Amino acid sequence: MRRSKEDAEQTRSAILDAAEHLFCAQGVSASTLEGIARKAGVTRGAVYWHFKDKVDLLRALHERSMTPQEVLIRTAAQEGHPDPLGLLEQAARDMLVLFEQDSCQQRVFLILHDHSPDAEGAAWLRAKNAEMSEVLRLLALQAQARGQLAQDFTAAEIAVILMASMSGLLSEWLRGGKGFALADLGGRFIARQLQMLQARPG
Amino acid sequence: MRRSKEDAEQTRSAILDAAEHLFCAQGVSASTLEGIARKAGVTRGAVYWHFKDKVDLLRALHERSMTPQEVLIRTAAQEGHPDPLGLLEQAARDMLVLFEQDSCQQRVFLILHDHSPDAEGAAWLRAKNAEMSEVLRLLALQAQARGQLAQDFTAAEIAVILMASMSGLLSEWLRGGKGFALADLGGRFIARQLQMLQARPG
DNA sequence: TTTTACAAACATTCTCGTATGTATGTAAAG
DNA sequence: CTTTACATACATACGAGAATGTTTGTAAAA
Numbered sequence: 001m002r003r004s005k006e007d008a009e010q011t012r013s014a015i016l017d018a019a020e021h022l023f024c025a026q027g028v029s030a031s032t033l034e035g036i037a038r039k040a041g042v043t044r045g046a047v048y049w050h051f052k053d054k055v056d057l058l059r060a061l062h063e064r065s066m067t068p069q070e071v072l073i074r075t076a077a078q079e080g081h082p083d084p085l086g087l088l089e090q091a092a093r094d095m096l097v098l099f100e101q102d103s104c105q106q107r108v109f110l111i112l113h114d115h116s117p118d119a120e121g122a123a124w125l126r127a128k129n130a131e132m133s134e135v136l137r138l139l140a141l142q143a144q145a146r147g148q149l150a151q152d153f154t155a156a157e158i159a160v161i162l163m164a165s166m167s168g169l170l171s172e173w174l175r176g177g178k179g180f181a182l183a184d185l186g187g188r189f190i191a192r193q194l195q196m197l198q199a200r201p202g
Numbered sequence: 203m204r205r206s207k208e209d210a211e212q213t214r215s216a217i218l219d220a221a222e223h224l225f226c227a228q229g230v231s232a233s234t235l236e237g238i239a240r241k242a243g244v245t246r247g248a249v250y251w252h253f254k255d256k257v258d259l260l261r262a263l264h265e266r267s268m269t270p271q272e273v274l275i276r277t278a279a280q281e282g283h284p285d286p287l288g289l290l291e292q293a294a295r296d297m298l299v300l301f302e303q304d305s306c307q308q309r310v311f312l313i314l315h316d317h318s319p320d321a322e323g324a325a326w327l328r329a330k331n332a333e334m335s336e337v338l339r340l341l342a343l344q345a346q347a348r349g350q351l352a353q354d355f356t357a358a359e360i361a362v363i364l365m366a367s368m369s370g371l372l373s374e375w376l377r378g379g380k381g382f383a384l385a386d387l388g389g390r391f392i393a394r395q396l397q398m399l400q401a402r403p404g
Numbered sequence: 405t406t407t408t409a410c411a412a413a414c415a416t417t418c419t420c421g422t423a424t425g426t427a428t429g430t431a432a433a434g
Numbered sequence: 435c436t437t438t439a440c441a442t443a444c445a446t447a448c449g450a451g452a453a454t455g456t457t458t459g460t461a462a463a464a
Contacts, residue, residue, distance in 0.1 A: 003408070003409060003410080004408095004409095004463065005408085005463085008408080008410085011410080027229070027231055029229055029232040030231040032452080043411050044412095044453095045410055045411050045412075046409075048410095049409060049410060053455085054454095113373075114316065115312060115316045125377075126377075152390065153390070157387055160374060161391050163370075163374050164367065164370035164371045164374040167370050167374060168366035168367055168370020169366045169370070171369060172365050172369065175327075176362075179362075180359070185359055185362060185363075189366075192399075196395070196397070196398035197394075206429065207429085209443085210442075210443060213443080234419065235419080235420075236418090244444075244445085246420090248443075250422085251443060252444095256420095405464100406464085407462105407463085408461105408463070409460100409461095409462085410459105410460090411460080411461105412457100412460100413456105413458075414458090415454100416453100416455085416456100417453085418451105418454090419451090419452080420449105420450085421448105421449095422449090424446080424448095425445080425446075425447090426444085426445080426446100427443090427444085429442070430439100430442090431438100431440085432438085433438075433439095434435105434436085434437080
């Protein structure tokens with residue numbers, strides 16, 4: 001029997017791992033606490049010791065993982081950068097590379113986009129998306145101020161387009177069984193995308 | 203009590219409506235047949251009379267609705283069209299307009315993308331997506347044969363990009379609470395997208 | 405010795421599938 | 435046109451299994 005504090009932390013981590021895999025494979029509400037406990041090599045008693053209930057498990061899962069939105073925000077949210085579009089492109093590329101490598105990130109992405117019925121998860125996702133959308137909009141505004149953007153889209157519209165492109169790319173990659181090189185094709189795609197949004201001398 | 207054939211059909215329809223709303227609002231596996239029956243104003247007896255079980259309900263839901271993939275395919279799957287890119291653009295625009303108007307389509311889209319654990323729904327969605335992806339790839343091939351496309355993307359890659367853009371756009375619109383004019387912004391976006399993929403005299 | 409970190413057992417609730425009851429439609433026989 | 439016979443379209447009731455939350459037991463750590 002394991003009783004030390006380190007072992008307890010290890011148990012907690014194993015439970016989170018099991019939940020992450022099961023939530024991803026069968027959906028959140030179809031996954032049972034008994035199944036999670038069994039997969040983690042413990043009983044439901046351990047699960048109820050570490051977490052209040054299934055929703056609390058979800059919260060913990062979100063907390064320990066970094067979403068692609070956060071990855072992008074962390075590098076792209078710089079103020080007064082001389083080349084906002086270049087900054088954005090680099091941030092997007094970095095995000096794609098990390099996401100392609102990190103299977104944990106991929107699973108949490110699927111769980112979150114699993115249209116979870118719980119108000120908690122939905123609100124959390126909305127907040128993250130709003131945050132990322134705002135960063136994109138600000139970058140677009142800066143680029144506009146420098147006359148680097150085409151006139152036929154507003155900054156808010158550009159944010160929508162980029163959000164849709166990113167999330168669509170990730171979803172398509174996961175759903176299609178990773179049938180293409182995400183960082184490669186995605187990177188070229190984003191580059192072209194930004195190129196297309198730039199002001200043209202026409 | 204309703205007993206005539208027309209009334210029975212109306213009951214069946216009411217059950218499907220209720221299931222569509224509940225599946226969309228709470229997810230498939232979190233929705234109970236009792237809840238569906240209550241929302242439809244009947245009991246579970248009626249549900250079990252018209253449908254074998256929950257999976258059968260899902261099948262019936264898919265059957266009575268037209269997915270955006272099918273909408274696009276129906277108009278874009280023409281062989282030997284003189285202007286494949288223009289054809290695609292028009293098909294995409296039509297699809298966006300229909301989707302924006304048809305709340306039933308929107309709900310079924312959400313249910314399908316609900317990462318449903320049942321093998322039936324997942325396989326069904328994969329098939330529809332593969333079909334649409336193939337149509338897009340063929341259109342890209344035709345355009346390439348006419349020298350209308352840029353060289354730095356293969357036909358398959360263009361299909362991926364367009365799929366990601368479309369589904370990302372629809373998801374973003376629904377998840378963001380329809381915070382922008384889908385057909386308007388989406389139409390301009392797709393047009394630019396195709397423009398960007400065209401061969402440039404550079 | 406007290407608290408921690410679980411396992412094990414229990415009671416409750418939820419959901420499902422099925423079985424049965426019943427009122428209505430429907431068609432043929434008389 | 436009525437009566438009979440049966441199918442249709444549900445509602446209601448029942449039993450089984452599963453998932454949940456809680457309580458209790460217990461060995462090891464602190």
